[in-house]
Amino acid sequence: MNPNQLENSISINESVVYSNQYLTFMLAGEEYGVDILRVQEIKGWNKATSIPNTPEYIQGVINLRGTIVPIVDLRRRFGLENAEYGPTTVVIVLKVVGADGNRIMGIVVDAVSDVYNVPADEIKQPPDFGKAVSVDFIKGLAAVSGKMVIILDIDHLLNSSAAFHLDASVN
Amino acid sequence: MPIDMAQFHQTFFEESFEGLDLMESGLLDLNAGDADIDLINTIFRAAHSIKGGSATFGFKLIPEFTHIMETLLDEMRDKRRQVTEESVNVLLQSVDCLRDMLASERDGSHLDLDRVKQHQEMLQKIFNDKELSPVSVVSNGSRERNDQEPGISGWRIKFLPFKNLLSKGNDPVRMFRELSLLGDFKVTVDTSRLPAFFSLVPEECDLCWELILKGDVTKESVHEIFEWVEDDCELDILPLSSEMSAGGMAEKSDPASADEKEKKEGSRIPEDIRKDVSRVGEKRNTQPSSENSSIRVGIDKIDGLINMVGELVIIQSMLAQLGKDFDMNQLGKLRDGLSQLERNTRELQENVMRIRMLPISFAFNRFPRMVHDLSQKMGKEIELKMSGENTELDKTVMEKIVDPLVHLVRNSVDHGIEMPEVRRENGKPETGLLHLNAYHKGGNIVIEISDDGAGLNKEKILRKARERGLVKEDEVVSEEGINDLIFLPGFSTAEIVSDVSGRGVGMDVVKRNIHALGGKIEVVSSEGKGTSFIIRLPLTLAILDGQLVSAGDQIYIIPLVSIIESLQITESNVNLIAGKAEVYKLRDEYIPIIRLYDVFNIPPRNTDLKGGLLVVVEGDGKKAGVLVDDLLDQQQVVIKSLETNFKRVEGVSGATILGDGTVALIMDVSSLIRLSHQAGSINSRPLTFFANSKAA
Numbered sequence: 001m002n003p004n005q006l007e008n009s010i011s012i013n014e015s016v017v018y019s020n021q022y023l024t025f026m027l028a029g030e031e032y033g034v035d036i037l038r039v040q041e042i043k044g045w046n047k048a049t050s051i052p053n054t055p056e057y058i059q060g061v062i063n064l065r066g067t068i069v070p071i072v073d074l075r076r077r078f079g080l081e082n083a084e085y086g087p088t089t090v091v092i093v094l095k096v097v098g099a100d101g102n103r104i105m106g107i108v109v110d111a112v113s114d115v116y117n118v119p120a121d122e123i124k125q126p127p128d129f130g131k132a133v134s135v136d137f138i139k140g141l142a143a144v145s146g147k148m149v150i151i152l153d154i155d156h157l158l159n160s161s162a163a164f165h166l167d168a169s170v171n
Numbered sequence: 172m173p174i175d176m177a178q179f180h181q182t183f184f185e186e187s188f189e190g191l192d193l194m195e196s197g198l199l200d201l202n203a204g205d206a207d208i209d210l211i212n213t214i215f216r217a218a219h220s221i222k223g224g225s226a227t228f229g230f231k232l233i234p235e236f237t238h239i240m241e242t243l244l245d246e247m248r249d250k251r252r253q254v255t256e257e258s259v260n261v262l263l264q265s266v267d268c269l270r271d272m273l274a275s276e277r278d279g280s281h282l283d284l285d286r287v288k289q290h291q292e293m294l295q296k297i298f299n300d301k302e303l304s305p306v307s308v309v310s311n312g313s314r315e316r317n318d319q320e321p322g323i324s325g326w327r328i329k330f331l332p333f334k335n336l337l338s339k340g341n342d343p344v345r346m347f348r349e350l351s352l353l354g355d356f357k358v359t360v361d362t363s364r365l366p367a368f369f370s371l372v373p374e375e376c377d378l379c380w381e382l383i384l385k386g387d388v389t390k391e392s393v394h395e396i397f398e399w400v401e402d403d404c405e406l407d408i409l410p411l412s413s414e415m416s417a418g419g420m421a422e423k424s425d426p427a428s429a430d431e432k433e434k435k436e437g438s439r440i441p442e443d444i445r446k447d448v449s450r451v452g453e454k455r456n457t458q459p460s461s462e463n464s465s466i467r468v469g470i471d472k473i474d475g476l477i478n479m480v481g482e483l484v485i486i487q488s489m490l491a492q493l494g495k496d497f498d499m500n501q502l503g504k505l506r507d508g509l510s511q512l513e514r515n516t517r518e519l520q521e522n523v524m525r526i527r528m529l530p531i532s533f534a535f536n537r538f539p540r541m542v543h544d545l546s547q548k549m550g551k552e553i554e555l556k557m558s559g560e561n562t563e564l565d566k567t568v569m570e571k572i573v574d575p576l577v578h579l580v581r582n583s584v585d586h587g588i589e590m591p592e593v594r595r596e597n598g599k600p601e602t603g604l605l606h607l608n609a610y611h612k613g614g615n616i617v618i619e620i621s622d623d624g625a626g627l628n629k630e631k632i633l634r635k636a637r638e639r640g641l642v643k644e645d646e647v648v649s650e651e652g653i654n655d656l657i658f659l660p661g662f663s664t665a666e667i668v669s670d671v672s673g674r675g676v677g678m679d680v681v682k683r684n685i686h687a688l689g690g691k692i693e694v695v696s697s698e699g700k701g702t703s704f705i706i707r708l709p710l711t712l713a714i715l716d717g718q719l720v721s722a723g724d725q726i727y728i729i730p731l732v733s734i735i736e737s738l739q740i741t742e743s744n745v746n747l748i749a750g751k752a753e754v755y756k757l758r759d760e761y762i763p764i765i766r767l768y769d770v771f772n773i774p775p776r777n778t779d780l781k782g783g784l785l786v787v788v789e790g791d792g793k794k795a796g797v798l799v800d801d802l803l804d805q806q807q808v809v810i811k812s813l814e815t816n817f818k819r820v821e822g823v824s825g826a827t828i829l830g831d832g833t834v835a836l837i838m839d840v841s842s843l844i845r846l847s848h849q850a851g852s853i854n855s856r857p858l859t860f861f862a863n864s865k866a867a
Contacts, residue, residue: 047833048834049725049826049833049834049835049836050725050773051813051817051820051823051836052770052771052772052773052820052821052822052823052836053771053772053820053821053822053846054820060834061813061817061826061834062834063828063832063833063834066811066828067811067815067816068811068812068813068815068816068817068826068828068834069816070816070817103815103816103817104816105816105817
């Protein structure tokens with residue numbers, strides 16, 4: 001299946017542009033959410049082919065039914081401590097909208113968590129941490145049944161070449 | 172009902188450009204003084220379709236422009252005007268102009284309106300010249316004209332449309348309205364074909380008409396109205412023989428009035444131009460140039476594909492059946508099925524690839540015109556011979572090979588073939604021969620451009636190369652080596668062979684472009700007899716023959732075309748320079764060793780050169796030995812782009828998917844060599860030192 005077909009197959013969903021549904025996943029004990037309409041599929045972790053001379057967080061590329069898809073290790077992207085890939089480790093394949101068209105990319109996360117309905121007005125702006133933490137890639141914070149979910153702006157996160165360090169000040 | 176015409180634009184433009192090509196080739200075949208009716212008809216039809224189409228889409232300027240061309244052609248067709256070299260040339264230039272106009276409508280790009288106007292005036296001039304020159308034509312033309320003019324005051328038109336007339340979007344009422352504008356018009360309808368009411372199909376046309384048109388009307392103008400329906404009806408246009416009226420004024424009045432009409436149109440242009448300018452301006456922002464081009468595919472190719480997919484489905488269901496309750500007894504059956512599947516898949520792949528293939532005539536077609544124009548400009552006589560135009564080539568390759576070909580052909584015309592006088596002195600026929608040939612050879616397509624001109628002047632080339640320091644003073648260069656010198660950058664042919672210059676690309680660019688396509692170019696020349704450029708190109712860019720190698724825990728693919736040889740390292744041949752840069756003595760040259768794991772920053776498996784495998788590769792004219800852990804299979808791989816979802820990666824040209832579903836990267840040898848230079852700055856210095864000492 002080529003990328004175009006991939007796009008076609010989800011185009012039905014795209015007619016409902018503003019969904020309030022978020023797929024959440026776990027990363028180092030925190031719960032993060034991404035817009036569910038951007039999720040192409042979720043698949044188990046398989047070793048990727050590494051690409052020479054790319055940042056450490058680029059795990060490599062995998063074959064997604066004939067399309068070459070780059071994989072980003074989100075822990076490394078955020079400068080978190082590396083974890084062993086285990087049975088719950090999954091790749092979430094996302095559609096990333098960029099200035100030069102759409103791309104398909106995968107992110108490696110610890111585990112997939114849930115799907116929540118979060119109305120737009122319940123998403124709060126993240127507080128300003130100053131230089132300590134870059135919040136550019138965070139769309140907002142949402143409280144779902146007492147837990148905090150960090151909603152990610154994946155376009156910003158995966159298009160930008162700069163690494164966002166959650167603990168930038170520490171390092 | 173509003174119809175969005177924009178959806179038909181692409182089709183219209185495609186057809187129009189095809190029409191222009193048709194006109195161009197037709198005009199080139201048209202010899203002065205000899206009016207080949209079929210040929211003129213073809214050109215006329217193409218012009219007419221463009222006029223009709225562009226008028227439909229509301230492109231103001233184009234129909235007007237085409238109209239004049241059409242009128243000219245129409246007169247040539249009727250032998251009222253002689254085909255002169257001048258008029259053919261003006262028409263050819265108008266075709267160019269028209270092409271620009273269409274392109275500007277399509278892309279919203281800037282159109283040089285002065286040029287359009289200039290061409291229109293040129294056409295108009297030719298058109299008006301008629302009064303002066305071709306009176307003689309009347310004598311030989313009069314016979315043809317007997318059947319239509321003079322004194323005929325009208326036409327009896329029997330119009331029997333086929334049932335499908337309406338479904339093709341033609342409306343008789345509209346045509347009749349047109350006709351009624353030409354003169355006194357009477358319609359009689361014949362309802363005899365009309366079926367009973369309940370078997371009446373509203374989309375079908377069951378009526379026939381007899382039309383009587385009185386007035387001073389040419390047969391052409393009547394035909395013109397029926398032009399679009401001619402294939403969908405029986406049409407009889409007979410002169411009204413009985414009543415004679417207003418006899419005398421026939422011949423002259425018609426063209427004269429047409430003249431007047433043209434003049435009026437001519438004077439109307441400025442305001443139309445203004446309109447068009449504003450419209451183009453509007454469009455510019457909204458419409459990017461159409462990059463997603465389309466190709467026309469023969470129906471036989473599609474049918475072949477459908478057949479093959481059918482077979483594939485059958486095999487799939489067979490295998491599915493087999494898998495449902497499988498036991499080891501059926502192993503043979505499974506193997507059969509799998510081998511059948513393999514064969515089928517391969518065939519399917521080949522056929523899908525064939526869809527992208529176009530005959531090379533797409534690239535060749537521009538050359539008759541180019542050679543015609545160039546030779547006229549330079550006062551040379553050149554015959555262009557083309558063969559193997561049907562050789563098929565991948566569309567992407569085709570698009571990229573055009574520019575190098577144009578350059579080579581220009582070169583041959585410009586520098587290769589001598590002036591007629593020189594040729595006569597040298598005992599050659601005055602007309603030079605330029606031969607374009609294309610054929611398949613072992614998975615490659617070979618394109619040859621040969622001329623029987625002066626050939627390369629070896630001494631001059633060598634002298635120039637020495638002057639420029641490209642070759643050392645005392646260096647002995649083989650004959651082949653001399654010819655290859657012209658491909659070096661900074662070695663413009665214009666400066667060697669003649670002083671004509673002013674074209675952007677040099678031979679080095681030609682060579683680079685061809686290399687970028689994975690092809691090769693060589694030159695064979697014998698002085699005084701001519702030069703041949705031989706280009707070898709892979710048939711497609713989508714598939715390449717690759718050598719699988721392993722390094723560390725990764726598998727990479729090196730394109731077979733870049734590999735010169737593979738060898739086991741003999742330790743005594745390894746030299747260290749400055750304690751760091753490694754070179755390998757390969758017979759009489761020294762080549763740098765590239766440790767793949769170093770360049771690609773991957774954990775190595777084996778760092779010992781001893782007993783290691785060296786793949787000698789060449790890229791951009793530089794050789795290097797790539798140290799790999801193991802040589803694996805050789806296989807054809809399908810190239811997938813990394814850039815679609817990621818970005819360009821240095822040293823890698825793309826990726827492919829191996830049999831086990833994993834991804835392997837395809838190496839880009841020239842960029843790998845560049846990368847190795849950057850990897851260690853220490854590396855690069857001794858290497859250049861060695862390259863120099865090698866040349867000395």
